[in-house]
Amino acid sequence: MFEYCTDPQELEGLTWLSCYLTTGVHFLFYWAFGKVLLLLAIAAPSALAFGFLGAMAARSLIAPLRWFGKAYISVVRGVPDVAFFLFFVIALDQFFEWTRHQVKCPDWDQPIRQGNDFLVCPAAKLPLNTAPEWQHETYGFLLAVLTFAIVFGAFAANVIFGAMKAVPRAQMETAEAYGMTRRQSFWRVMVPQMWVYALPGLSNTWMVLIKATPLLFLLGIEDIVYWARELGERRTARFSDYPHEDWRMWYFLALLIFYLGFTLLSETVLRRLQLRLSRGQATAAGEAQRKTAK
Amino acid sequence: MSCYETIADYAFRSLGFGERLLPRSDFTLCQHFVLIGSGLIWNIYFGTVALLTGFILAITMALGKASTQPWLRWPAEGFILLFRGTPFFIQCFFAYFVFLSLKGSYAFFDSFTAAWLGAVIVLFLNTAAYSGEIFYGALRSIPKGDIEAADAYGLHGWKRFRRITFPTMMRLGWPAYTNEAIFLFHTTTLVFFSGFPARQQAGDALYYASYFADKTFNPFVPYPILAFYFILLTLCIIGVYSLIGRRLNRHLPQETRAKFRFRPQLIR
Amino acid sequence: MLKSILSLGTAMALTAGAAFAESHAMTVRIGTEGAYEPYNFINDAGEIDGFEKELGDELCKRAELTCEWVKNDWDSIIPNLVSGNYDIIMAGMSITDERDEVIDFTQNYTPPSESSYVAASEDVDLEGGVIAAQTATIQAGHVAEGGATLLEFATPEETVAAVRNGEADAVFADKDYLVPVVEESSGELMFVGDDVPLGGGIGIGVRESDTELKEKLSAAIGTMKDDGTLNEMIVKWFGDQALTFE
Structure with a gap:
């Protein structure tokens, strides 16, 4: 990185540290923080969408759809997220490739499962074997996002399902009295109002989501935990210009601080959002705001 | 080998009893079920001990956070923030390193690097922080009238706490606390997964599930079995907690009793 | 979505x-x-x-x-x-x-490579002591079959760290992996016991x-x-x- 870094053995103290912290591996480590934030930025709205669909399914009038919605919510929530992460990515990947295989290679005569091997036609590979590495990584990343969205979508569905029920009955009855159909009253009355009831639960889901990100490495993503472990390991002079003792403790301390800061930031933002959403709502918080405004 | 023999050999393998060697080849479904179930003993042990001990600290933390005295409030707030704000996965890693270095200087810490003690301590602190926050929320939402009524009857200090504040706090916080218990049991799967090493191949349910996944190279059998066990466990927790919850609410008229299903308000 | x-x-x-x-x-x-x-x-x-x-x-x-x-x-x-x-x-x-x-x-x-034991002192008990190995390796399988207590870690680095900090008496791993570890340890770690040929x-x-x-x-x-x-x-x-x- 810096010019004086050509011979790290000669350096000491802060100069050594400045070189050490700017090696190529460290930039991969810093980039991993970006990956975690990017994943959260994509996975959170996706999980919300899954949650919304799940909640709609769970209160559907069609029985099989309702059962499916309820089963999704309770099964996914009843199982530790690690258990999902350990086989979901491979399962999803095989599912997508199998689907593409059915579409793209209808006259493929060999079996897809040969013993232990899972073989689809080359054109159905996701991404294609010849694709450059960044596409493979992006695909892996999207699979991870999807897994997160499915798992945390169940949590969000549970919250939204409860929030829909919490909308005061009188509101829905009024909507009916105005002659709205079930669909109209759902979209025009229930959905706009439920968010204030859903927000505390959704905030908690967001906190759970943040704290599940250290498990990303299980999904094949080189995340901050992966690099903290890798970088913190004791290095010998034979394979590295920057030999050091076992520094994993310090790297994990850095991760702790990162998560603590991120949680604090999230809490502040969510508290403001809650205040904003309570404005004009028929709840105790909304009432309190109305009174102070007078 | 019949399934009955497998049960005899491996049912308590996770505690170090029974057959010493794990199955090496020709894995049967029965072996999957028995060994993963055997590992579940550890999850139940971790979860139960941490919940029981954590409960007391949680009450202390809730009262501390609600205190008007800054020297009581700040430590409680800091403790809750520290453990709620960071992932268990990293806490576990970190605790292991801390215990290791303590062990180097003081012989007292010798057993702390073993999962049965070290991991329980981390889980205990973890659940104390989460439950502390739940009970703090419950404490703040105790109806003003209840406290005023207690004052009117001349109840003060410890007596008022024991007879009025504490039971009401429990009653209000119970649904969220049920959720916390479920999450805690799920969290216990991470113990052997990070930080704490497994000794003599005696690990928890996830340890054996990944053992099978590793030997058969097929993740699609052991992990769903693990999921099945955890759904059962979750149902049991809900059962036990709703029994206690019903007892907490027994003085209320039938209709107003809260229903103890999986509650919408999750707290983690 | x-x-x-x-x-x-x-x-x-x-x-x-x-x-x-x-x-x-x-x-x-x-x-x-x-x-x-x-x-x-x-x-x-x-x-x-x-x-x-x-x-x-x-x-x-x-x-x-x-x-x-x-x-x-x-x-x-x-x-x-x-x-x-x-x-x-x-x-x-x-x-x-x-x-x-x-x-x-x-x-x-x-x-066909040799697997070896590395410890912090000459007089460790390889038969009944605590031996660290990486999870899901042939070495872990070998230790599990013997009389010693197996301590499993996710990465090879952690197994060596366990010997350094006294968690384990010895580590059992590929000799090729351990040679540079021992050389760089400036006498702190040493090979003990006999090498074991494992795998093909x-x-x-x-x-x-x-x-x-x-x-x-x-x-x-x-x-x-x-x-x-x-x-x-x-x-x-x-x-x-x-x-x-x-």
């Missing part, structure tokens, strides 16, 4: 596929762990480096393949191979019967259905054995005392 993610991935794969399909005859993706010095590791620049990296690149040149390196966690390295996420494994993986049932191996590119040497893991690729790579390894370049590479990475092919 599911649909849009799906189609996004599909669209990218399609456009890129068309562009690249013709320029490369055959791309082989090599899966490795990146945490097993000197076989494979991540260097200061953040790239995969090591004996297997150099060997793999040379083999690909000889077999006229375009190769791409992929990092994967050790635990899921075989499931991801059979699932088709990469085509071969070069990750210091010893040829064992267990693994041979699920995947195939080329001929070995290191001689290290080979390239290939899917059972990929016979053609297996033959190609085996042939390439054969030419490297014949002209002595493989032995040179072994000596370069593992030192003069390393086992070489006759």
Whole structure:
């Protein structure tokens, strides 16, 4: 990185540290923080969408759809997220490739499962074997996002399902009295109002989501935990210009601080959002705001 | 080998009893079920001990956070923030390193690097922080009238706490606390997964599930079995907690009793 | 949402596929762990480096393949191979019967290796003491069968750390991995007990259905054995005392 870094053995103290912290591996480590934030930025709205669909399914009038919605919510929530992460990515990947295989290679005569091997036609590979590495990584990343969205979508569905029920009955009855159909009253009355009831639960889901990100490495993503472990390991002079003792403790301390800061930031933002959403709502918080405004 | 023999050999393998060697080849479904179930003993042990001990600290933390005295409030707030704000996965890693270095200087810490003690301590602190926050929320939402009524009857200090504040706090916080218990049991799967090493191949349910996944190279059998066990466990927790919850609410008229299903308000 | 993610991935794969399909005859993706010095590791620049990296690149040149390196966690390295996420494994993986049932191996590119014990003092009890090993390795299996107490860690580095901090009496691992560890420890760590031959040497893991690729790579390894370049590479990475092919 810096010019004086050509011979790290000669350096000491802060100069050594400045070189050490700017090696190529460290930039991969810093980039991993970006990956975690990017994943959260994509996975959170996706999980919300899954949650919304799940909640709609769970209160559907069609029985099989309702059962499916309820089963999704309770099964996914009843199982530790690690258990999902350990086989979901491979399962999803095989599912997508199998689907593409059915579409793209209808006259493929060999079996897809040969013993232990899972073989689809080359054109159905996701991404294609010849694709450059960044596409493979992006695909892996999207699979991870999807897994997160499915798992945390169940949590969000549970919250939204409860929030829909919490909308005061009188509101829905009024909507009916105005002659709205079930669909109209759902979209025009229930959905706009439920968010204030859903927000505390959704905030908690967001906190759970943040704290599940250290498990990303299980999904094949080189995340901050992966690099903290890798970088913190004791290095010998034979394979590295920057030999050091076992520094994993310090790297994990850095991760702790990162998560603590991120949680604090999230809490502040969510508290403001809650205040904003309570404005004009028929709840105790909304009432309190109305009174102070007078 | 019949399934009955497998049960005899491996049912308590996770505690170090029974057959010493794990199955090496020709894995049967029965072996999957028995060994993963055997590992579940550890999850139940971790979860139960941490919940029981954590409960007391949680009450202390809730009262501390609600205190008007800054020297009581700040430590409680800091403790809750520290453990709620960071992932268990990293806490576990970190605790292991801390215990290791303590062990180097003081012989007292010798057993702390073993999962049965070290991991329980981390889980205990973890659940104390989460439950502390739940009970703090419950404490703040105790109806003003209840406290005023207690004052009117001349109840003060410890007596008022024991007879009025504490039971009401429990009653209000119970649904969220049920959720916390479920999450805690799920969290216990991470113990052997990070930080704490497994000794003599005696690990928890996830340890054996990944053992099978590793030997058969097929993740699609052991992990769903693990999921099945955890759904059962979750149902049991809900059962036990709703029994206690019903007892907490027994003085209320039938209709107003809260229903103890999986509650919408999750707290983690 | 599911649909849009799906189609996004599909669209990218399609456009890129068309562009690249013709320029490369055959791309082989090599899966490795990146945490097993000197076989494979991540260097200061953040790239995969090591004996297997150099060997793999040379083999690909000889077999006229375009190769791409992929990092994967050790635990899921075989499931991801059979699932088709990469085509071969070069990750210091010893040829064992267990693994041979699920995947195939080329001929070995290191001689059947020795596994050794390393401890902090001469007088440790290898029969009844606490021995650290990496989870899911042949060494872990070996210790579990014996009388010693097995302590399992996720990475090889952690197993050595366990001996340093007194958690374990000794570590049991590939000798080639332990040699630089002992050399760099300035007398703190030492080899104890007898070496144990385990496994049939290290080979390239290939899917059972990929016979053609297996033959190609085996042939390439054969030419490297014949002209002595493989032995040179072994000596370069593992030192003069390393086992070489006759």
